[in-house]
Every structure is written in C-alpha cells, then in structure tokens.
Amino acid sequence: MVAMADGMAPPSFFLSSLDPGVGKTTALINFAQHLLRSDQHKDVAVLLCFSRLEEIIRLVDEMGLNEADFAVHTSDDEVNQLSTTLPDEARVLLTTHAMVMSKCRCSNFKEAEGLRYQGEVRAVRIWDEAMLPGEVASISTDQLAALRDPLRLSYPPLAELIGRLERQLEVSGGKGTLMWPDVAEDTGISCRSARAGVGQRQATYLDNIYALSGRRVLLRKPNPAASVIAALNTRDAIPDDMAPVVILDASGRIRSTYDLWERNAGNLTRLRSGVRMCQNLKVQVMYRGSGKDAWRKNGEVLAQELASLINSKPDEEWLVVYHKGVNSGAIPDQVKGLLSSNPDRVSFLNWGKHQGTNEFRHIKNVILAGMNNHPQTDYEMKARYYGGIGDDQDVCMAHVKQMEAGEHMHHILQAICRSAVRQGIGAMCGPCNAYIIAPKRSGIRDNLPKVFPGCKVSTWHPTTKRKATGKVGAALLYVATHFTDRPEVVLMFTELQSALEISNSSNFRNSIRRNETYKAGLETLGVEEVTIGNYRHRNALAMKPKPFGPVEGASYIINV
Known part of the structure; x- marks a missing residue:
C-alpha cells in the first residue's frame, strides 16, 4: 500500500491471504488514516472496493474520517448519503465490486467514469475479499423463453431472434458449440433499450444475451439430470490496467482460481502470509x-x-x-x-x-x-x-x-x-x-x-434414521435374522452377496457396503466388518464384542 502511494508499485495484483480475524481490515483503516495526515501524500487518493453495502457502512463508522475526506459511490442512494462529498473531490472513495466491474465493462480501468480523484486515477487501490477477473456469462432455454412474450410487442425482431436461439439450444441436446449472433447488429436494438421495458431479473438475462454476442459458446446442461440447456462463455470482469491493486482475501491460499491465475497469467503476486492453527x-x-x-x-x-x-x-x-x-x-x-x-x-x-x-x-x-x-x-x-x-x-x-x-x-x-x-x-x-x-x-x-x-x-451422527429399502433393506434384514439365530457365528460377505443375488463383489461393495443407510443399520444392530482367515481385507460380519464391565448378577466388583 505504501509502494502504491509512493508510485513505486509494479503493475501486479498483490494477494494478501491472511486468515480472517488476523487484522487485514484494521491495517487498512490505519493506513488510510495515516495517509490522509501525511504531508508527503497530499495528492494521493484511495479506492476501497467491497463486496457488500453493509461492509461499506461498517467501515465508514470504524474509520471515523471527516466527511470532506471520503465519498461513497454505489447503486444505493441511501448508502451514498453517508457523505455529501462528491466522488471526484474525495481522497477516499468507497464503492462495490459490482460498481467497479460495471464501470469497466465497456472500457479499461483508467477510462472508467466516477472512480477518479480530480480527474486522475487513484493511486492506491484496495479490493476487499475475493477478486475474480473472469466471470461466466450464460443463458438457458428457460431464461430465453421468459423473455419472448415481454419483448414480442415492443421489440419483435429481438423476440424472434431469442425464439430462434432457444430452438437451436434445444436441438443441440446440450452438446457442442454454437456461434452466437451479434445481437445488437442483427436486430438494430441496443441492450440498454431492450432493458428499459423489462424487470430486473429479465434485464440480467438480456445482459448475458448481449455479452455472448459474436462469440462461440459452449452448449451444456447445468447438470446431467437437467432438462434445460445453457449457452456459456466467459468474459473479463477486471481489466489488467487496474493493477497495481492489493487483494485482501483469506481464501487466497485454498482457492484454485488464484493458483491458476498465478500460473497462467503471471501478473498475480502473493504477499507474505501466515496461517492460523485451529486446534481449538x-x-x-x-x-x-x-x-x-x-x-x-x-x-x-x-x-x-x-x-x-x-x-x-x-x-x-x-x-x-x-x-x-x-x-x-x-x-x-x-x-x-x-x-x-x-x-x-x-x-x-x-x-x-x-x-x-x-x-x-x-x-x-x-x-x-x-x-x-x-x-x-x-x-x-x-x-x-x-x-x-x-x-x-x-x-x-x-x-x-x-x-x-x-x-x-x-x-x-x-x-x-x-x-x-x-x-x-x-x-x-x-x-x-x-x-x-x-x-x-x-x-x-x-x-x-x-x-x-x-x-x-x-x-455428526444423524438422530433421524433413514428407512432402508430395496437391496439395502433386504441386506439388513438378512443380517439381523442371522445374528438373532446365531449370534456367535460370523456372516461371510459371500453368503450375504449370494442371498441378495448380486452378481459380483464390486457391485456388492458399491451398492451395499458403502451405503450410508446400510452402515448406520449395522451400527444399530451392533455388527461390524471383520477379517476372517488369511485375507488382507475385511470379508465378513460379526457381532461387536461387549465392553468389559461388571458380570451380570455379581454381588461385588473386584478392584484390580
């Protein structure tokens, strides 16, 4: 942060992954307070980006800055009233991740409106919590269908194109790729115009339809059982020229996005970190x-x-x-x-x-x-x-x-x-x-x-037991009957597998032995898996040995 304030930081994304509660936010607050008091940094301005409005409200309270020194620029007018200072006139500007990404969607960071100080790019940039420079843009057949009727009267060409895209996705079966049309060019309708006549949810769908324009999209089912089909691609959400910036994200040490970013893009720098021990x-x-x-x-x-x-x-x-x-x-x-x-x-x-x-x-x-x-x-x-x-x-x-x-x-x-x-x-x-x-x-x-x-x-053992059905229920019934009749005799897996008419040991292992309801049932019956003979793996069931204790009916206990 000091290097950014002095204009000495290289153009990199600096990741601090200190664990929650260590003091990243406290360090940020103290840095901003000292920067505003520094005679050597009178023209240096700060951009603070947060994921949620609640965090901006909390930080404004904790920082205790003079109203003339800070401004808030979000989509919420009430939160913006935390200060009457205009964004361009405030040394410290607090905003949201969504606002920064919105401002940068059609331009680079240095050209983004509303984020500068007296016409100049803010030298110190802090991004609190996760930064994902790429985001998924997708639209599904259900979402396309939800747009047809609202747009049919006001924008017939757009409604017709959406219907055609919906049919193409359905025919694909969720496989392969599709060259997405340039929606604005093909219909003569801008995204802003189309958004004006629909609700917020449908406006989001339109954003994605236009975002995919002119790109080859992947066609997929969101999951194998889904009936809908989605068209997907990715887009840059954070421009490279936002660097240098400090990212304060505790998840930095465990999230694969950062590992791949560091390996493939080369402009992510990990700062020294420390991990809290969690024996407590x-x-x-x-x-x-x-x-x-x-x-x-x-x-x-x-x-x-x-x-x-x-x-x-x-x-x-x-x-x-x-x-x-x-x-x-x-x-x-x-x-x-x-x-x-x-x-x-x-x-x-x-x-x-x-x-x-x-x-x-x-x-x-x-x-x-x-x-x-x-x-x-x-x-x-x-x-x-x-x-x-x-x-x-x-x-x-x-x-x-x-x-x-x-x-x-x-x-x-x-x-x-x-x-x-x-x-x-x-x-x-x-x-x-x-x-x-x-x-x-x-x-x-x-x-x-x-x-x-x-x-x-x-x-964490459940208190509500699942009812065993099918082969699992039959297996538990067979086990219960066996040990009721012959509690001292082990039950070989091969006997149980044969009784269930399961063709091979692999199917028996996957469908029965690994089933959580089956395992819970054995626990209730007091039965466990054991190894009989010269085998490396468990191959039978037996009653669990009773814990050592006083002999039933005894009149005294020997103190050994």
Missing part, C-alpha cells in the same frame, strides 16, 4: 445431501437434525448458514419451530452474505446447513478461463473437480470464520464447534484439514 476448532460432518433440492425434498428431516443439535446445548448461542432461496426463505422458521428452548439465541445467515461481517464473532457454535453449490457448468467455465483452455479444447475433469473443491473450501472458510474462530490469540484460533451437512462425494471432510490446519474432524 472441532468440526463434525454429516454425510447427507444438503443442497437446495435436498432441502426442498427432505426439509423436515434436515430441520429436525438442526433443531436436535441446537437443543443439545440449550444455553448457548448458535449461527446457522442456510439456503435463502428454498421454500421462500422458510428454513429459519422451520428450525425455530422445532426448538424446545429460546429461539432468539439462534442467528441465521444466508449464503451470499457469509463473507466480511464480524457480527457473529462471539458465537462458538456454527452450522453449515448445506453447501453453497453451483452448477457443474460454472466450475467447468472457471477451469477453462483461469486455466487458459480454449473453447475448442477438452477440459480435464480433474481440473473441474479441483476448481469445485477450491470453491467449496473458500465458502466453508468464509462461513465458519464468521463465528468465534476468527477470535483468538496470536497464531491460534478461538474455541469453536462447527457442524457441516454435505454428501460424501463432495470430498469436503478430506479437505477440512487444509482449510483449518490442526482442526479436529469427526462424524
């Missing part, structure tokens, strides 16, 4: 689907799991991070309605607002009631953009999975660090208990030690 953090993971679809289908069961856990500590405060867009945002009310103690001790924070805030830093119990998932196509497009993979090249699925894992780790770090984890002394985090619901295939449990070095990871 205990994380329990429940293997269960917890995305938006899972909450729609099994919301009652999931809400009961959260309530049972919260009820187990009736005198403590809790923070729950949840999906706001499910059932009209009803998850908080679902959970509160099941609590047997004061519901006011439970705070709820939805995904999308899980970064930046310090409001919950005193809370020692936090639940991630689901993961902040994105369509697989988003992970693919990010892997392509940051990996420099062209639209005419195949992308390695390992790179897509790496991108997905990095995004999951980023969201987990940011969400859990809203709690008491961000407190602590020196290199040690504050005491905290975290609980995560996630499917096993996500690999989240294996990545937790990377996100929180030294943390203790264990299993």
Whole structure:
C-alpha cells in the first residue's frame, strides 16, 4: 500500500491471504488514516472496493474520517448519503465490486467514469475479499423463453431472434458449440433499450444475451439430470490496467482460481502470509445431501437434525448458514419451530452474505446447513478461463473437480470464520464447534484439514434414521435374522452377496457396503466388518464384542 502511494508499485495484483480475524481490515483503516495526515501524500487518493453495502457502512463508522475526506459511490442512494462529498473531490472513495466491474465493462480501468480523484486515477487501490477477473456469462432455454412474450410487442425482431436461439439450444441436446449472433447488429436494438421495458431479473438475462454476442459458446446442461440447456462463455470482469491493486482475501491460499491465475497469467503476486492453527476448532460432518433440492425434498428431516443439535446445548448461542432461496426463505422458521428452548439465541445467515461481517464473532457454535453449490457448468467455465483452455479444447475433469473443491473450501472458510474462530490469540484460533451437512462425494471432510490446519474432524451422527429399502433393506434384514439365530457365528460377505443375488463383489461393495443407510443399520444392530482367515481385507460380519464391565448378577466388583 505504501509502494502504491509512493508510485513505486509494479503493475501486479498483490494477494494478501491472511486468515480472517488476523487484522487485514484494521491495517487498512490505519493506513488510510495515516495517509490522509501525511504531508508527503497530499495528492494521493484511495479506492476501497467491497463486496457488500453493509461492509461499506461498517467501515465508514470504524474509520471515523471527516466527511470532506471520503465519498461513497454505489447503486444505493441511501448508502451514498453517508457523505455529501462528491466522488471526484474525495481522497477516499468507497464503492462495490459490482460498481467497479460495471464501470469497466465497456472500457479499461483508467477510462472508467466516477472512480477518479480530480480527474486522475487513484493511486492506491484496495479490493476487499475475493477478486475474480473472469466471470461466466450464460443463458438457458428457460431464461430465453421468459423473455419472448415481454419483448414480442415492443421489440419483435429481438423476440424472434431469442425464439430462434432457444430452438437451436434445444436441438443441440446440450452438446457442442454454437456461434452466437451479434445481437445488437442483427436486430438494430441496443441492450440498454431492450432493458428499459423489462424487470430486473429479465434485464440480467438480456445482459448475458448481449455479452455472448459474436462469440462461440459452449452448449451444456447445468447438470446431467437437467432438462434445460445453457449457452456459456466467459468474459473479463477486471481489466489488467487496474493493477497495481492489493487483494485482501483469506481464501487466497485454498482457492484454485488464484493458483491458476498465478500460473497462467503471471501478473498475480502473493504477499507474505501466515496461517492460523485451529486446534481449538472441532468440526463434525454429516454425510447427507444438503443442497437446495435436498432441502426442498427432505426439509423436515434436515430441520429436525438442526433443531436436535441446537437443543443439545440449550444455553448457548448458535449461527446457522442456510439456503435463502428454498421454500421462500422458510428454513429459519422451520428450525425455530422445532426448538424446545429460546429461539432468539439462534442467528441465521444466508449464503451470499457469509463473507466480511464480524457480527457473529462471539458465537462458538456454527452450522453449515448445506453447501453453497453451483452448477457443474460454472466450475467447468472457471477451469477453462483461469486455466487458459480454449473453447475448442477438452477440459480435464480433474481440473473441474479441483476448481469445485477450491470453491467449496473458500465458502466453508468464509462461513465458519464468521463465528468465534476468527477470535483468538496470536497464531491460534478461538474455541469453536462447527457442524457441516454435505454428501460424501463432495470430498469436503478430506479437505477440512487444509482449510483449518490442526482442526479436529469427526462424524455428526444423524438422530433421524433413514428407512432402508430395496437391496439395502433386504441386506439388513438378512443380517439381523442371522445374528438373532446365531449370534456367535460370523456372516461371510459371500453368503450375504449370494442371498441378495448380486452378481459380483464390486457391485456388492458399491451398492451395499458403502451405503450410508446400510452402515448406520449395522451400527444399530451392533455388527461390524471383520477379517476372517488369511485375507488382507475385511470379508465378513460379526457381532461387536461387549465392553468389559461388571458380570451380570455379581454381588461385588473386584478392584484390580
């Protein structure tokens, strides 16, 4: 920051990935205050960029600057009134990521209107939280269909083009590529004109339709089971001439976007960092689907799991991070309605607002009631953009999975660090208990030690048992019958596999032994997998040995 103020910083994106709670924001506040008092830097101005309006409001309060020294430039007129100073006249300008990207969409940074100080580019540029220089532009068949009728009367040529594009996407089956037309040139209608007659959501769809103009787009299904088809490409969101800029993002050490950016673009510089040790953090993971679809289908069961856990500590405060867009945002009310103690001790924070805030830093119990998932196509497009993979090249699925894992780790770090984890002394985090619901295939449990070095990871056992059906139900019934009749006799896998009429051991392993309901059923029956004979792997089931204790019916206990 000093190098930028002195005009000595090279044109690079400088990433500071210090963990949450270490003091990045405090350092920023003190730097800005000292800069304004420095006689050697009277003409040096600062641009501060934040992800959320709430962070701007908080920082204005914490910085304690004179109103003449700062201005706020956002899309919210009420927030802008935090200062009456015009942006061009304020040494410190606070704005949002979205505003900067909007200003730079059709120009480079140095030409962007509304971000300069007395006509000159601000020398000190700070970007708080994640910076993604590339963004995914996409439009689906459903979104195209939602635009046809609103545009049919006011802009018939545009409505006709949209209908034609929708049919082309449907015919593709979600495979291959398509040369997207230049929408403005083909229809004679600008994006700004078309936006004027539709709602905000539809205006966003139009932005993407125009953003894809003249580009070869990939055609994909957002996920294999989806009926809709999307056209996708990427676009630059941050121009290179915004450098030098300092990025304050704790996720910098775990997010794949930065790794690929550093490797392929060459203009990202990592600043010295330090990682907090997390021996004071205990994380329990429940293997269960917890995305938006899972909450729609099994919301009652999931809400009961959260309530049972919260009820187990009736005198403590809790923070729950949840999906706001499910059932009209009803998850908080679902959970509160099941609590047997004061519901006011439970705070709820939805995904999308899980970064930046310090409001919950005193809370020692936090639940991630689901993961902040994105369509697989988003992970693919990010892997392509940051990996420099062209639209005419195949992308390695390992790179897509790496991108997905990095995004999951980023969201987990940011969400859990809203709690008491961000407190602590020196290199040690504050005491905290975290609980995560996630499917096993996500690999989240294996990545937790990377996100929180030294943390203790264990299993969060569900209180509501899943009903075993099909082959799994038949397997548990066979096991229960066997050990009821012959509790001392082991049950070989081959016998159980044969009884279930499963063709080979691989299918038996994948469909039965790895099934979470089956494993929970064995636990309930008091049965475990064992190795019989000269085998390297487990090949049978046996009753668990009873723990050593007093002999039933004995009149005394020997003190050994």
